[in-house]
Amino acid sequence: MKHLFLVLSFVCLLAAQALAQSTVQSTAPSTSSPNNDAEKEAVKNVIKQTFKAMLAADTVLLKSCFAPGAIMHVVQNQKDSVVVRTSKVADFVASIGKQQPGSLDERSFDEIIYIDRELASAWAPYTFHRNGQFSHKGIDSFQFVKLKDGWKIQYLIYNMYQ
Numbered sequence: 001m002k003h004l005f006l007v008l009s010f011v012c013l014l015a016a017q018a019l020a021q022s023t024v025q026s027t028a029p030s031t032s033s034p035n036n037d038a039e040k041e042a043v044k045n046v047i048k049q050t051f052k053a054m055l056a057a058d059t060v061l062l063k064s065c066f067a068p069g070a071i072m073h074v075v076q077n078q079k080d081s082v083v084v085r086t087s088k089v090a091d092f093v094a095s096i097g098k099q100q101p102g103s104l105d106e107r108s109f110d111e112i113i114y115i116d117r118e119l120a121s122a123w124a125p126y127t128f129h130r131n132g133q134f135s136h137k138g139i140d141s142f143q144f145v146k147l148k149d150g151w152k153i154q155y156l157i158y159n160m161y162q
Contacts, residue, residue, distance in 0.1 A: 039151075040113045043120045043144055046151050051106045059097040063089075067145055067152035075159040084157075105129040108140060120144035120151060128160070136160045 046065050053062035072087040096104065108124040115121075122142040128135045143155035 036115055039115050039120070039146075043113050043115065043122055043151050044111055046144065046153065047108055047111065047122060047124060047140075047142065050153070051108065054096055054099075054104045054106055055102060057096055057099045057101045057104070059093050062096055063093050065153055066093075067147060067154045070153055071155050073157040075157065077161070103131050105132075118146040120146070126158075136162055 049061060050065045053059075053065065066089050070089045072089055072092060074085050074087060076083050076085065106126050106128045108126045111122055111124040113120060113122045120143075122140075122144065124140040124142065125137070126140055127137045138158055138160040140156060140158045142153055144151045145154045146152075
Protein backbone atom coordinates (compact mmCIF):
# COMPACT_ATOMS: atom_id res chain seq x y z
CA MET A 1 0.00 0.00 0.00
CA LYS A 2 2.81 2.35 0.92
CA HIS A 3 4.57 1.65 -2.40
CA LEU A 4 1.37 2.18 -4.36
CA PHE A 5 0.91 5.57 -2.69
CA LEU A 6 4.51 6.57 -3.61
CA VAL A 7 4.07 5.45 -7.21
CA LEU A 8 0.76 7.31 -7.56
CA SER A 9 2.29 10.44 -6.00
CA PHE A 10 5.20 10.27 -8.42
CA VAL A 11 2.88 9.83 -11.43
CA CYS A 12 0.76 12.81 -10.30
CA LEU A 13 3.89 14.93 -9.91
CA LEU A 14 5.05 14.04 -13.43
CA ALA A 15 1.61 14.80 -14.87
CA ALA A 16 1.50 18.18 -13.12
CA GLN A 17 4.98 19.04 -14.39
CA ALA A 18 4.06 18.05 -17.96
CA LEU A 19 0.90 20.16 -17.80
CA ALA A 20 2.86 23.17 -16.52
CA GLN A 21 5.41 22.83 -19.32
CA SER A 22 2.76 22.55 -22.02
CA THR A 23 0.99 25.64 -20.63
CA VAL A 24 4.23 27.65 -20.75
CA GLN A 25 4.97 26.46 -24.29
CA SER A 26 1.47 27.25 -25.52
CA THR A 27 1.61 30.82 -24.16
CA ALA A 28 5.09 31.52 -25.54
CA PRO A 29 5.17 34.02 -28.40
CA SER A 30 5.18 32.45 -31.83
CA THR A 31 8.48 32.72 -33.66
CA SER A 32 7.09 31.66 -37.02
CA SER A 33 4.53 34.35 -37.77
CA PRO A 34 5.31 36.58 -40.76
CA ASN A 35 5.10 39.68 -38.56
CA ASN A 36 7.64 38.23 -36.14
CA ASP A 37 9.96 37.36 -39.04
CA ALA A 38 9.75 40.96 -40.27
CA GLU A 39 10.50 42.22 -36.76
CA LYS A 40 13.49 39.87 -36.49
CA GLU A 41 14.81 41.27 -39.77
CA ALA A 42 14.33 44.81 -38.43
CA VAL A 43 16.33 43.92 -35.30
CA LYS A 44 19.04 42.24 -37.38
CA ASN A 45 19.17 45.37 -39.53
CA VAL A 46 20.04 47.47 -36.46
CA ILE A 47 22.97 45.13 -35.79
CA LYS A 48 24.08 45.47 -39.41
CA GLN A 49 23.70 49.27 -39.26
CA THR A 50 25.81 49.37 -36.09
CA PHE A 51 28.63 47.48 -37.77
CA LYS A 52 28.24 49.50 -40.97
CA ALA A 53 28.58 52.70 -38.92
CA MET A 54 31.70 51.35 -37.20
CA LEU A 55 33.25 50.43 -40.56
CA ALA A 56 32.49 53.87 -42.01
CA ALA A 57 33.40 55.70 -38.76
CA ASP A 58 29.95 57.28 -39.09
CA THR A 59 29.06 58.65 -35.66
CA VAL A 60 25.63 59.92 -36.74
CA LEU A 61 24.53 56.48 -37.97
CA LEU A 62 26.12 54.76 -34.97
CA LYS A 63 24.39 57.01 -32.44
CA SER A 64 21.05 56.40 -34.19
CA CYS A 65 21.32 52.67 -33.42
CA PHE A 66 21.17 53.25 -29.65
CA ALA A 67 18.26 54.21 -27.39
CA PRO A 68 18.66 57.23 -25.12
CA GLY A 69 20.31 56.09 -21.90
CA ALA A 70 21.68 52.88 -23.44
CA ILE A 71 24.29 50.97 -21.46
CA MET A 72 27.33 48.96 -22.60
CA HIS A 73 29.52 46.45 -20.78
CA VAL A 74 32.56 44.45 -21.85
CA VAL A 75 33.51 41.20 -20.10
CA GLN A 76 37.24 40.51 -19.97
CA ASN A 77 39.31 37.69 -18.51
CA GLN A 78 42.31 39.09 -16.67
CA LYS A 79 44.73 36.86 -14.76
CA ASP A 80 42.37 34.29 -13.23
CA SER A 81 39.49 36.73 -12.79
CA VAL A 82 36.66 38.14 -14.82
CA VAL A 83 36.29 41.91 -15.03
CA VAL A 84 33.13 43.64 -16.27
CA ARG A 85 33.84 47.16 -17.51
CA THR A 86 31.12 49.74 -18.14
CA SER A 87 31.34 51.96 -21.22
CA LYS A 88 29.30 55.04 -22.01
CA VAL A 89 27.68 54.93 -25.43
CA ALA A 90 28.79 58.53 -26.04
CA ASP A 91 32.43 57.55 -25.39
CA PHE A 92 32.09 54.53 -27.68
CA VAL A 93 30.62 56.67 -30.47
CA ALA A 94 33.35 59.29 -30.02
CA SER A 95 36.09 56.64 -30.18
CA ILE A 96 34.64 55.24 -33.41
CA GLY A 97 34.59 58.74 -34.88
CA LYS A 98 38.36 59.01 -34.35
CA GLN A 99 39.04 55.94 -36.51
CA GLN A 100 39.88 55.92 -40.19
CA PRO A 101 36.93 54.73 -42.29
CA GLY A 102 37.43 51.05 -43.13
CA SER A 103 39.75 50.33 -40.20
CA LEU A 104 37.23 48.64 -37.88
CA ASP A 105 35.29 45.71 -39.32
CA GLU A 106 33.02 43.72 -37.01
CA ARG A 107 31.11 40.84 -38.60
CA SER A 108 28.35 38.92 -36.86
CA PHE A 109 26.88 35.58 -37.93
CA ASP A 110 24.33 33.02 -36.79
CA GLU A 111 22.36 35.62 -34.83
CA ILE A 112 19.61 34.28 -32.59
CA ILE A 113 16.80 36.77 -32.04
CA TYR A 114 13.82 36.58 -29.71
CA ILE A 115 11.03 39.14 -29.69
CA ASP A 116 8.07 39.80 -27.46
CA ARG A 117 6.16 42.97 -28.30
CA GLU A 118 8.51 45.93 -27.70
CA LEU A 119 11.39 43.87 -26.30
CA ALA A 120 13.97 41.92 -28.30
CA SER A 121 17.10 40.01 -27.44
CA ALA A 122 19.87 39.02 -29.85
CA TRP A 123 22.84 36.71 -29.34
CA ALA A 124 25.41 37.37 -32.05
CA PRO A 125 28.78 35.65 -32.40
CA TYR A 126 31.24 38.00 -34.10
CA THR A 127 34.73 38.42 -35.47
CA PHE A 128 36.57 41.72 -35.32
CA HIS A 129 39.15 42.88 -37.84
CA ARG A 130 41.36 45.96 -37.45
CA ASN A 131 42.98 47.34 -40.60
CA GLY A 132 42.20 44.13 -42.47
CA GLN A 133 43.76 41.85 -39.83
CA PHE A 134 41.87 39.55 -37.48
CA SER A 135 41.95 41.01 -33.97
CA HIS A 136 39.54 38.96 -31.85
CA LYS A 137 36.17 37.25 -31.67
CA GLY A 138 33.39 36.95 -29.13
CA ILE A 139 29.70 37.24 -28.46
CA ASP A 140 27.57 40.37 -28.59
CA SER A 141 24.46 40.10 -26.42
CA PHE A 142 22.00 42.84 -27.34
CA GLN A 143 18.80 43.94 -25.64
CA PHE A 144 16.57 46.04 -27.89
CA VAL A 145 13.54 48.18 -27.24
CA LYS A 146 11.09 49.21 -29.94
CA LEU A 147 10.60 52.96 -29.75
CA LYS A 148 8.42 55.18 -31.95
CA ASP A 149 11.27 55.40 -34.50
CA GLY A 150 12.03 51.68 -34.52
CA TRP A 151 14.25 49.15 -32.77
CA LYS A 152 17.12 50.58 -30.73
CA ILE A 153 19.90 49.01 -28.68
CA GLN A 154 19.13 49.56 -25.00
CA TYR A 155 21.84 47.32 -23.61
CA LEU A 156 24.91 45.66 -25.07
CA ILE A 157 27.27 43.32 -23.25
CA TYR A 158 30.03 41.51 -25.08
CA ASN A 159 33.13 39.47 -24.54
CA MET A 160 36.28 39.16 -26.59
CA TYR A 161 38.95 36.53 -26.92
CA GLN A 162 41.44 35.17 -29.42
